[in-house]
Amino acid sequence: MSDKNEKREFQADVSQVLDIVTNSLYTDKEIFVRELVSNASDALEKLRHLQLTEKEVFDDNLSLEIHITTNEEDKTFTIADYGIGMTREELHENLGTIAHSGSKQFVKALEEQAKKESSLIGQFGVGFYSAFMVADDVTVHTHSWQEDGEHLVWKSDGRTGYEIEESEGERRGTKIVVKLKEEFEEYAKADRIKHIIESYSAFVSFPILLNGERVNTVEAIWRKQKSEISDEEYNEFYKFTSKAFDDPRYRMHFSSDTPLELNALIFVPTENTELFGFGQMEAGVSLYCKNVLIDDKPDGLIPEWARFLRGVIDSSDIPLNISRESMQDSALVKKLNRVVIRKFLKFLDKEAKSDPEKYGEFYEKFSRFLKEGVVTDFEHREDLAKLLRFESSMTEKGESVGFEDYLSRAKDDQDKIYYLITPDRKTAEAGPYLEAFKARGLEVIYFYDAVDDYLIQNLRQFKDKDLVSIDRSDVELDDSVEAEGEALEESAIETLSSFMQEHFGDRVKKVAAGKRLIDSPVAVLTPDQGMSAQMRQMMKAMNPDEDAPPVEVEMEINPRHPLIKQLFDTQGENPELAQLVSDQLLDGALLTAGLLEDRKDLITRNISLMEAALRKS
Numbered sequence: 001m002s003d004k005n006e007k008r009e010f011q012a013d014v015s016q017v018l019d020i021v022t023n024s025l026y027t028d029k030e031i032f033v034r035e036l037v038s039n040a041s042d043a044l045e046k047l048r049h050l051q052l053t054e055k056e057v058f059d060d061n062l063s064l065e066i067h068i069t070t071n072e073e074d075k076t077f078t079i080a081d082y083g084i085g086m087t088r089e090e091l092h093e094n095l096g097t098i099a100h101s102g103s104k105q106f107v108k109a110l111e112e113q114a115k116k117e118s119s120l121i122g123q124f125g126v127g128f129y130s131a132f133m134v135a136d137d138v139t140v141h142t143h144s145w146q147e148d149g150e151h152l153v154w155k156s157d158g159r160t161g162y163e164i165e166e167s168e169g170e171r172r173g174t175k176i177v178v179k180l181k182e183e184f185e186e187y188a189k190a191d192r193i194k195h196i197i198e199s200y201s202a203f204v205s206f207p208i209l210l211n212g213e214r215v216n217t218v219e220a221i222w223r224k225q226k227s228e229i230s231d232e233e234y235n236e237f238y239k240f241t242s243k244a245f246d247d248p249r250y251r252m253h254f255s256s257d258t259p260l261e262l263n264a265l266i267f268v269p270t271e272n273t274e275l276f277g278f279g280q281m282e283a284g285v286s287l288y289c290k291n292v293l294i295d296d297k298p299d300g301l302i303p304e305w306a307r308f309l310r311g312v313i314d315s316s317d318i319p320l321n322i323s324r325e326s327m328q329d330s331a332l333v334k335k336l337n338r339v340v341i342r343k344f345l346k347f348l349d350k351e352a353k354s355d356p357e358k359y360g361e362f363y364e365k366f367s368r369f370l371k372e373g374v375v376t377d378f379e380h381r382e383d384l385a386k387l388l389r390f391e392s393s394m395t396e397k398g399e400s401v402g403f404e405d406y407l408s409r410a411k412d413d414q415d416k417i418y419y420l421i422t423p424d425r426k427t428a429e430a431g432p433y434l435e436a437f438k439a440r441g442l443e444v445i446y447f448y449d450a451v452d453d454y455l456i457q458n459l460r461q462f463k464d465k466d467l468v469s470i471d472r473s474d475v476e477l478d479d480s481v482e483a484e485g486e487a488l489e490e491s492a493i494e495t496l497s498s499f500m501q502e503h504f505g506d507r508v509k510k511v512a513a514g515k516r517l518i519d520s521p522v523a524v525l526t527p528d529q530g531m532s533a534q535m536r537q538m539m540k541a542m543n544p545d546e547d548a549p550p551v552e553v554e555m556e557i558n559p560r561h562p563l564i565k566q567l568f569d570t571q572g573e574n575p576e577l578a579q580l581v582s583d584q585l586l587d588g589a590l591l592t593a594g595l596l597e598d599r600k601d602l603i604t605r606n607i608s609l610m611e612a613a614l615r616k617s
């Protein structure tokens with residue numbers, strides 16, 4: 001063997017993938033055709049783009065086509081493209097390691113949940129390696145588009161390793177010969193392959209020739225009329241361009257002439273793979289100019305939060321030879337971003353209204369992206385906020401509404417939107433905060449998600465109405481509700497408040513009577529400028545080793561509550577017992593607010609109180 005020829009073993013995770021692939025995890029063997037066609041098409045797209053930006057391209061006169069040949073006698077399936085080809089280094093990197101997206105996700109899936117649930121694995125394409133499902137061995141002949149590239153042949157049986165040898169006279173691009181296993185010789189039959197190509201690859205934007213005969217009509221589906229495209233075609237297109245295995249959940253297809261000439265076909269996947277713990281999704285909307293791919297992951301084409309979108313934006317206003325760098329800050333790209341995202345958010349809003357149930361399913365899986373958008377994308381903030389959904393004090397459990405619903409039933413003079421961050425509905429309804437709002441017929445939104453506090457801090461308003469947490473001390477309430485029962489007198493309130501304040505010291509910033517309590521004796525409130533309980537928890541979670549900032553609360557007492565009235569008497573007669581009760585009230589209120597750091601005093605104090613109560617009776 002000359003030193004130009006070499007033999008290498010597969011990387012560990014390649015072997016792992018190959019092992020599973022060849023041990024027939026996929027029942028659907030024919031997907032290997034789709035994977036190889038997709039790679040050929042990718043290679044041609046890349047070449048078409050290079051021809052626009054590079055001066056010298058090897059074998060520049062070759063036409064951009066995909067040639068498939070079947071040979072029943074030899075039991076081979078061969079696919080050739082005149083695309084970009086591969087250098088020696090690229091062969092090692094692309095076919096000897098797991099460097100590409102589909103298989104990378106696959107390996108991750110193996111390591112995680114998918115281990116238990118093999119059906120999940122079917123969600124991922126394993127790309128090139130899928131050929132080994134049906135092959136005894138696979139040979140890849142290739143020559144890179146670069147003038148100084150080598151003629152190379154890569155060969156493997158898909159078990160332990162591969163070899164690379166030099167050879168003579170390869171054309172630019174890649175030719176892959178799949179030597180079929182005995183039991184899969186059907187894939188050496190032209191009819192079988194024709195059928196597969198027709199169902200999978202109808203919209204590949206390059207001519208596919210099967211044994212010299214043209215099998216597809218080249219067309220950019222996104223430039224066609226909606227009425228000319230069937231649901232199946234849309235779905236297959238989605239799977240093809242996004243390398244996805246699910247069907248799309250939503251699709252939006254539109255064209256416009258102003259302010260930009262553009263055609264866009266955008267999909268929302270069924271699955272949010274970020275929920276499986278596979279890390280961040282990669283952006284998946286590619287940019288075309290008049291059917292020519294400019295970039296499959298252009299920076300800034302869609303905002304970061306919209307990375308779950310898949311599809312194509314085609315605009316003839318984009319210069320064909322635009323470079324990656326200049327695209328990033330191109331005003332044109334920003335404009336495209338704005339037009340498409342605004343349209344998409346409108347589309348979602350319409351969907352949410354016309355089919356709330358379907359939207360609810362989408363929301364359950366994808367709401368994090370919308371929330372991320374509210375926080376990070378100032379330009380689309382209001383449109384995104386419109387799409388948020390939540391339960392409230394006026395909905396049934398499980399029923400959700402949006403800010404617009406809230407405003408539509410708010411009182412005419414209501415200039416605020418009230419909310420409470422709470423672990424669940426039960427806690428909200430059992431706590432002291434809701435009473436006053438219920439009594440006044442004011443709707444209160446419940447936010448359950450850990451990120452919601454942060455979300456609201458950023459949103460602050462919807463349609464010019466401030467979002468106000470009902471546990472804040474600065475919430476103003478009107479006098480419309482006549483509270484029942486006799487209240488303590490002003491001077492008694494004063495005395496009791498100072499008594500408690502003095503006893504609490506730094507633990508409570510202020511003790512005062514207020515209007516919000518009806519059935520509860522006391523509540524702790526977050527002072528103006530104070531940090532919410534959720535914010536504290538988030539800070540603690542982020543810096544577990546540091547001391548959390550001290551809890552800052554005010555206490556509201558209910559001067560009509562029998563316990564408070566009793567407490568006023570007790571503070572004169574038995575100040576020690578009154579202090580014990582005050583402490584217990586404070587800890588109880590902190591507990592309800594999610595702010596109690598240490599519960600052990602609550603228990604010991606409870607025992608002392610029971611003792612005192614029994615002594616009296």
Ligand code: ADP
Nearest residue numbers: 039040043085094100101102126127128129174
């Ligand atoms: P993916 O297509 O998701 O990147 P594949 O396993 O299908 O993963 O392919 C691995 C890599 O091998 C590709 O990213 C590409 O760089 C290279 N490759 C595969 N087929 C071809 C081809 N026909 N021409 C050029 N490069 C190819």
Ligand code: MG
Nearest residue numbers: 038039127128
């Ligand atoms: Mg591929």
